[in-house]
Structures are given as structure tokens and as C-alpha cells.
Amino acid sequence: MTELKNDRLLRALARQPVDVTPVWMMRQAGRYLPEYRATRERAGDFMGLCGNPDLACEVTLQPLERYPLDGAILFSDILTIPDAMGLGLYFEPGEGPKFRKPVRTEADINALDVVDPDADLPYVLDAVKTIRRELGGRVPLIGFSGSPWTLATYMIEGGSSRDFRIAKQMMYDRPELMHQLLDTLAQSVIGYLNGQIRAGAQVIQIFDTWGGALSHAAYEEFSLRYLQQIVSGLIREHEGRQVPVILFTKGGGQWLERMADTGADALGLDWTTDIGQARRRVGDRVALQGNMDPTILYARPDRIRAEVADILASYGTGPGHVFNLGHGITPEVDPEHAGAFIRAVHELSAQYHESSKHREG
Ligand code: CP3
Numbered sequence: 001m002t003e004l005k006n007d008r009l010l011r012a013l014a015r016q017p018v019d020v021t022p023v024w025m026m027r028q029a030g031r032y033l034p035e036y037r038a039t040r041e042r043a044g045d046f047m048g049l050c051g052n053p054d055l056a057c058e059v060t061l062q063p064l065e066r067y068p069l070d071g072a073i074l075f076s077d078i079l080t081i082p083d084a085m086g087l088g089l090y091f092e093p094g095e096g097p098k099f100r101k102p103v104r105t106e107a108d109i110n111a112l113d114v115v116d117p118d119a120d121l122p123y124v125l126d127a128v129k130t131i132r133r134e135l136g137g138r139v140p141l142i143g144f145s146g147s148p149w150t151l152a153t154y155m156i157e158g159g160s161s162r163d164f165r166i167a168k169q170m171m172y173d174r175p176e177l178m179h180q181l182l183d184t185l186a187q188s189v190i191g192y193l194n195g196q197i198r199a200g201a202q203v204i205q206i207f208d209t210w211g212g213a214l215s216h217a218a219y220e221e222f223s224l225r226y227l228q229q230i231v232s233g234l235i236r237e238h239e240g241r242q243v244p245v246i247l248f249t250k251g252g253g254q255w256l257e258r259m260a261d262t263g264a265d266a267l268g269l270d271w272t273t274d275i276g277q278a279r280r281r282v283g284d285r286v287a288l289q290g291n292m293d294p295t296i297l298y299a300r301p302d303r304i305r306a307e308v309a310d311i312l313a314s315y316g317t318g319p320g321h322v323f324n325l326g327h328g329i330t331p332e333v334d335p336e337h338a339g340a341f342i343r344a345v346h347e348l349s350a351q352y353h354e355s356s357k358h359r360e361g
Contacts, residue, residue, distance in 0.1 A: 003137055004137050004139070004140060004202075005137050005138055005139075006070060006138060006139045007140065008020070008021075008022035008070045009022040009024070009070045009071040009139065009140050009203065009322060010140055010202065010203070010241065010242070010244065011319070012287060012319055012320060012321060012322045013203065013244035013246070013265050013266050013287045013322060014242060014244065014265070014287070015284060015287050015319050015320040016319055017318075017319050017353065017355075018319055018353055019350065019353055020345070020346045020349045020350050020353060021312065021321050021322070021323050021345055021346075021349035021352065021353070022070035022071065022322050022323065023069065023070055023322070023323040023324065023341075023342050023345040023346070024069050024070055024071035024072075024073065024142070024322070024324060025063070025069070025324060025325050025328075025329050025338065025341075025342075026073075026324060026325055026327060026328040026329065027328030027329045027330075028063040028069065028073060028329065029059045029060055029062055029063055029073070029075050030328070030329060030331065031331035032329055032330065032331050032332065032333040032334075032335060032338065033062055033063065033066070033335060034335075035059075035062045036059050036062055039055055039058055039059050039062070040059075042055065043055050045091065046077075046091050047089065047090070047091065049075070050075070050076050050077055050080065050123070050124075050127075051123050052123070053123060053126040053127040053129075053130045054130060056074075056075040056076065056123075056127040056130075056131070057075075057127060057130040057131045057134050059075045060072055060073070060074060060075040060127075060131050061131070061134060061135070064138065064139065066335065066339065067338065067339055067342045068342060068343075068346065069139065069342060070139055071139050071140055071141075071142050071203065072131065072135055072138075072139055072140070072141050072142065073141075073142040073144065073205075074124070074127060074128055074131060074141065074142065074143050074144060074196070074201065075127065075131075076124050076127065076144075077097075078144070078145060078146030078150065078151065078207055078209075079097050079146070079151070079154060080121055080124060081115055081121075081145070081146070081151060081185070081188050081189065081192060082099065082151055082154065082155045084115045084120035084121050085112050085113070085115060085155075085188075086101065087099040087100065087101050087102065087103065087155060088100030088101050095159075096159060096160045097154060097159055097160065098158060098159040099154070099155065099158045099159065102155060102156060102157065102158035103155045103156055103181065104156065104166070104170075106174075106177055109177055109180055109181050109184075110180075112181070112184050113184075114184055114187045114188050114191065115188040115191065115192060116191065117191050117192045117194075117195035117196075118195065121192060121195070124192075124195075124196070125195050125196065125198075125199040126199075128141065128143060128196050128199035128200050128201055129199050129200055131200075132199070132200035140202040140203055141200060141201055141202050141203070142201065142202070142203040142204070142205055143193060143196035143197065143201025143202075143203070143204050143205075144196075144204065144205045144206070144207060145189045145192055145193050145196075145204075145206055145207070145230075146189075146206070146207050146208075146209070147189075147206050147207065147208035147209075147211060147223060147226065147227055147230075147249075148181075148182040148183075148185035148186045148189060148223070148226040148230075149182065149208060149210065149211055149214070149222050149223040149226065150207060150208050150209045150210045150211065150223075151185050151189075152167060152178070152181055152182060152185060153167045153210050153213075155181070156170060156181075164210065164213055171218065171222055175221075178222060179222075182222060182225075182226050183226070183229075185226070186226040186229045186230055186233075189206075189230050190229075190230055190233035190234065193206075193230070193234055194233075194234060194235050197234070197235045197238050197243055198235070198238070201243070202238075202239075202241065202243060203243065203244050203245075203246065204234065204243060204244070204245045204246065205245075205246040205247075205248060205268065206227060206230060206245070206246070206247050206248065207248055208223055208227065208247065208248060208249040208250065208252065209248075209250050210250070211223040211224075211249035211250065211251065211252050212249060212250050212251015212252055212270075213251065216254075216255075219249075219252075219255060220258070223249065224255065224258060224259065224262070227247055227249075227259070227262055227264075228261075228262045228263075231245055231247070231262045231263050231264050232262075232263070242265075244265035244266060244287075245264045245265050245266070246264065246265065246266040246267070246268055246289055246322075247259050247262065247264040247266070247267055247268065248267070248268030248289070249268075250270050250326075250327060251270060251272070252270075253269065253270065253272055253273030253278070256269075256273075256278055256281055256282050257281060257282065259286075260282045260285045260286045264286060265286060265287060266286050266287035266288065266289050266322065267282065267286050267287075267288055267289065268289045268290055268291075268324065269288060269289065269290035269291035269326060270290065270291060270326035270327055271290070271291050271292060271293035271294075271325075271326030271327075272326070273290075273291065274314055275288055275290060275291050275311055275314050275315045275321070276313075276314035276315055276316060279315060279316070279320075284320070286320075287319075287320040287321065287322060288315070288320060288321055288322070289321075289322040289323075289324050290311075290322075290323075290324050290325070290326050291311065291324065291325075291326040292307055292308065292311055292323075292324075292325050292326060292341070293307075293325075293326055294325040294326060294327050294328065294329055294330055294333075295330070297325075297329065297330075297333045297334075297337045297338060297341060298332070298333065298337070299337075301336070301337060301340035304337060304340050304341050304344060305340065305344040305348070308323070308341065308344040308345055308348055309344070309348050311323070312345075312348055312349050312352055315352070316352065317352050317353075317354075317355070318352070318353075318355075319353070323345045323349070
């Protein structure tokens with residue numbers, strides 16, 4: 001396997017010294033980039049893009065051609081697992097994801113099998129292999145999955161939802177049925193992520209996008225428990241290197257200590273948590289990733305730079321910080337502003353890593 005030319009992301013996730021704070025952006029390959037829109041056009045639609053390893057590789061690399069990012073993230077979607085379970089994923093332009101066959105009844109849930117990634121999702125594993133080859137060791141490749149709870153919300157609601165009415169009704173009225181679904185999903189996620197790791201993913205992120213919609217007690221029981229099951233089931237070392245796991249619960253700022261208890265290597269923060277306070281709470285147990293409000297990218301580049309400076313100052317000196325947005329970059333952002341953001345992170349963070357420079361000679 002090729003040597004990594006830029007291992008800042010892996011070092012920061014392991015809380016080892018770095019020269020500058022590494023940065024990547026959730027949804028860094030996406031509609032704000034004209035070159036992404038052009039490739040998606042060639043693929044026909046979004047699922048055509050996910051299903052074609054060469055085109056998925058092309059869009060994964062596009063943001064790296066433009067910006068000095070410290071990580072690449074597999075181009076795919078969290079909803080590939082429910083699609084592989086036979087729910088029939090499709091995207092209605094402008095409406096987000098939808099399922100032809102949502103999961104609503106006991107019979108629906110009994111009919112679901114644990115996904116076998118080699119048989120059911122070969123196009124994702126092929127994309128991982130292709131991207132690793134084409135990256136040539138430039139930066140690490142991040143693989144990902146949705147959390148069981150987040151996947152369950154889409155599967156039950158049949159798409160996006162404002163209040164998760166149907167999913168929460170099942171959770172409160174038929175908790176044993178919800179647990180059965182979440183366990184099937186957790187087993188699927190473990191196999192899927194281990195498949196991505198064997199295919200070459202060097203970092204794993206779990207997106208618990210809707211964990212923050214749960215009550216304190218329900219978060220523990222219906223989301224965190226399955227994040228724990230996944231962290232315990234993942235391959236943690238591959239190709240002679242640690243494979244760090246990042247847990248991102250959007251709206252999960254109040255549960256960071258409990259998330260750290262899972263044994264994850266890093267926690268993703270949205271922008272509602274102060275990263276310096278978060279660091280004091282979790283100590284040196286985990287690295288932290290985040291957490292600029294993605295809508296700041298609509299502001300002027302000098303305002304973006306000031307926000308980056310504030311977040312770096314809040315985190316403070318020393319390793320263990322991966323800069324990111326608090327959620328995905330949105331389609332209307334000016335690519336120049338994304339560039340200003342990434343440049344600011346590298347330029348302004350060196351001063352927080354001075355001692356590491358001396359130590360490395
Ligand atoms: O970050 C990356 O660059 C990797 C690719 C990636 C996508 N989706 C591509 C995508 C990742 C990591 C995801 C994860 C994902 N997908 C999540 C969790 C992260 C989050 O945002 O909270 C969720 C909830 C989904 C489900 C999903 N997929 C939704 C709600 C949508 C519609 C969003 C919209 O703005 O229309 C998608 C589609 C999707 N996934 C797009 C991209 C680039 C846009 C599709 C297009 O090209 O039209």
C-alpha cells in the first residue's frame with residue numbers, strides 16, 4: 001500500500017502533534033461545485049452517480065483538485081443500506097430522498113435481512129477501491145454510514161420528516177419492534193463499514209443526523225446503544241494503522257461524555273456547542289471535529305476568517321482538533337468562500353501547534 005503523503009487527519013484524530021489543524025467539509029463533493037453538477041448530469045441522476053464507481057471517484061476527487069483539503073470522503077449516501085434492503089430509494093428533484101416501500105408494520109420489519117455488503121452493495125466497495133487507487137496516498141479516505149436511528153427515521157417515514165411522527169410513534173408504542181429494526185440496521189452497518197475498511201477506507205464517520213431529535217432517555221436507548229454496538233463491532237486496525245471512528249450526532253452536544261464512553265476516537269460537533277467547553281468536558285479521551293456554522297459560508301471571506309479564528313482560539317493549543325463545518329456545506333455556497341474557509345484554517349492554526357514543530361525538529 002502507498003505511503004500517506006498527508007497524514008494530518010489521522011494524526012489529529014489520534015491526538016498526535018500536527019503542523020496545522022487538518023480540515024475537511026461534510027458534503028465537500030456536492031452541488032455547490034459546478035464540476036459536480038456536470039458529472040451528475042453525465043451520470044443521469046444522483047443514484048446513477050453513486051452506482052458508478054468511476055464517476056463516484058471523479059466527484060470524490062473534485063474538491064481536492066480545488067482546495068488543499070486534508071481528507072477525502074467517499075461519495076455515496078447513507079440511504080444505500082435501506083435501498084439494499086429492498087425499500088426502493090429514489091430522489092424526486094427538489095424534494096430529497098424517498099422510499100417506494102417504507103417500513104411500517106411488524107411484517108415489514110420481520111421481512112428485513114441484514115445487508116451483506118459484498119452481495120448487496122458491491123458498487124460502494126468498488127468505489128472505495130477505485131478512490132484509494134486514484135488518491136495515490138495524497139490524503140486519507142473517509143468511509144461512512146448513517147446511524148441505525150437516523151436510517152430508521154427515513155425507512156419508517158418514507159423520506160425526510162419534520163417531526164418524525166410515524167417513527168416516534170413506533171418507538172413509543174412498539175419499542176421492541178423498533179429495537180428489532182435498529183438491531184438489524186446495526187448489524188448491517190457493522191458489516192458495511194468493515195467492508196469499506198477492508199476495501200481501503202482509512203477513517204470512519206457515523207452520521208447520526210437525527211439523534212438530536214430524541215429525548216435524553218430515548219437518545220440513550222434508541223440511538224447511543226446502537227452507536228456503541230457499532231463501535232464495538234468495527235475493525236479498528238487495518239494495513240498496520242489505526243482506523244479512527246468519528247461519531248457525529250447532530251444536536252448531541254449535551255451527550256458528549258456518553259458518546260466518548262462508546263470508545264469512539266473522535267466526536268463531531270455541530271455549531272451549537274462551544275468547542276473549547278466541549279474539550280474541557282471530554283478531556284483527552286477523544287479528538288473533536290467541527291464546528292463552524294455552515295451558513296457562515298454565505299458571509300464575506302473576512303467574516304469567515306474571523307469565525308475560523310474564534311473557533312481555533314476556543315479549542316486552544318495542542319492537537320486533537322479536526323476542523324470541519326457543523327453540518328454539510330449547502331448547494332448555494334460560493335466555491336470561493338469555501339476556499340477562503342479552508343485557507344483560513346491552515347493559515348491561522350499554525351500558531352496553536354508551535355510546540356509540535358519544535359518537538360519534530
Ligand atoms: O460528504 C460528502 O461529500 C460525501 C457524500 C455524502 C452525501 N450524502 C452525498 C449527497 C454523504 C456523507 C451523505 C450523507 C447523508 N445522506 C446524510 C447524513 C449527513 C447529513 O447531511 O446529515 C443524510 C441525512 C443523507 C440523506 C440524503 N441524501 C438527503 C436528505 C439528501 C437530499 C439533500 C438535498 O439537499 O437535496 C441526499 C442527497 C445527496 N447526498 C446529495 C449529495 C451530494 C444531493 C443530491 C444531488 O446531487 O442532487
